[in-house]
Amino acid sequence: MNKFLLVMLFALTSLMSHADLLDTIKARGTLVAGVRADIPPFGQRNKNQTVSGYDVDFAGAIAKKLDVKLLVQDLDPNDRIAAVKSGKVDILVATLVKTAEREREVSCSNGYFVAAVKVLSKKGKFPSPESLANAKIGVTRGTPHVEFVRKQYPNATVIVFEDSPEAISSLTDGKIDAVVDAEPVLAGLLSKMSNPTQFEVSTYANATEIYTIAVKLGEKRLLGVINETLIEMEKIGEAERIFNQWFGPKTATPLPRTFKIFG
Numbered sequence: 001m002n003k004f005l006l007v008m009l010f011a012l013t014s015l016m017s018h019a020d021l022l023d024t025i026k027a028r029g030t031l032v033a034g035v036r037a038d039i040p041p042f043g044q045r046n047k048n049q050t051v052s053g054y055d056v057d058f059a060g061a062i063a064k065k066l067d068v069k070l071l072v073q074d075l076d077p078n079d080r081i082a083a084v085k086s087g088k089v090d091i092l093v094a095t096l097v098k099t100a101e102r103e104r105e106v107s108c109s110n111g112y113f114v115a116a117v118k119v120l121s122k123k124g125k126f127p128s129p130e131s132l133a134n135a136k137i138g139v140t141r142g143t144p145h146v147e148f149v150r151k152q153y154p155n156a157t158v159i160v161f162e163d164s165p166e167a168i169s170s171l172t173d174g175k176i177d178a179v180v181d182a183e184p185v186l187a188g189l190l191s192k193m194s195n196p197t198q199f200e201v202s203t204y205a206n207a208t209e210i211y212t213i214a215v216k217l218g219e220k221r222l223l224g225v226i227n228e229t230l231i232e233m234e235k236i237g238e239a240e241r242i243f244n245q246w247f248g249p250k251t252a253t254p255l256p257r258t259f260k261i262f263g
Contacts, residue, residue: 021215022066022222025090030069033059034089037074038163040188041246041253042095045074054246055093058112058213058230061238062091065229077142077163081105084214091215091226095185097144098212109213109226112239114259115182116205117145120171120190123200126178132156135177138167148207149180164189171199182209184247184255191252227263234261 025031035055037045043053051072063070073089080096083089084106098108119126126132129152136157139145150158159176161167167179168189179186186201193199213230215222233239239261247255 020221021090021219022225025066025068025222028068030071031059031063031066032071032073032088032090033063034075034080034083034092034094035059035072036077036080036094038165039095039185040192041251042185042188043074044188054113054242055095057242057245058233059091059093061233061242062093062213062226062229065225065232077140080142081214084216087216091213091222093213095182095211096214097209099144102214105217106214107217107219107223109215109223110230110261110263111210111212111259112230112261113184113211115184115209115211117148117180117207117209118183118186118205119178119180119202120168120186120199121178121202122198126202129204129206132178136175138170138176138179140164140167140181143181144209145180152206168193180206184253187253187255230261231263 035051036043037051041053042055043051045051051074056072059072060070075083075089075094080092080094081102084092096102098111102108119132126135132153134155136159137149137153138159138161139149141160141162146158146160149156159170161170164181164185170176171179172193172195183201190196190199190201213226215226230239240257243257247253247257
């Protein structure tokens with residue numbers, strides 16, 4: 001093989017190595033974002049079958065940054081990471097908690113939401129974390145709350161549900177005593193209950209967790225654009241505006257914004 005062919009082969013190999021997911025998204029003209037439609041106000045299905053929410057708005061901001069259209073894909077919580085790894089979705093914006101274990105499977109962005117882990121139960125039933133010691137506690141499969149609750153409450157009965165609405169239904173029917181999840185998720189679920197005045201989200205927190213946007217391992221350019229977008233959104237007030245839209249004082253899930261997005 002002569003020198004010219006070697007140079008051409010090197011150039012072609014270099015070009016192929018840079019034709020990553022970011023290039024694919026731009027060429028396609030569409031960003032496919034995995035979300036969850038069962039946890040308002042992060043994601044909820046509307047009457048016209050579209051999905052809206054806090055996570056959808058963040059996915060939309062990233063699509064705008066890339067100058068492409070947004071396509072949302074509703075995912076089962078158990079399938080979120082697999083959907084990213086298989087290429088079913090380009091990015092995952094679905095209340096994914098950032099953990100060391102998950103960072104070995106997918107690349108994670110800066111945090112875009114910080115939440116306290118709390119308890120939803122009948123009013124006055126569990127006034128302290130210790131009072132849950134022997135309770136029947138519901139958690140959602142595919143979340144870190146499963147192992148967290150089992151470790152913190154070894155004598156409790158931990159029941160794992162396929163999704164959050166199923167856990168709430170079991171709580172309403174009296175089959176379990178409490179549901180452990182992130183405060184904003186519990187607040188959203190409580191607002192949708194048929195008898196919300198009978199239940200409450202605990203004032204105490206068991207832990208704090210950070211939500212991240214995930215992409216396939218090795219997609220450094222796409223992850224860089226996502227982090228750049230998040231920081232820009234914070235600087236121009238867009239991140240706070242979206243928070244207030246879904247968690248502000250006039251919403252069904254009023255929460256204080258106790259965090260900011262940093263690089």
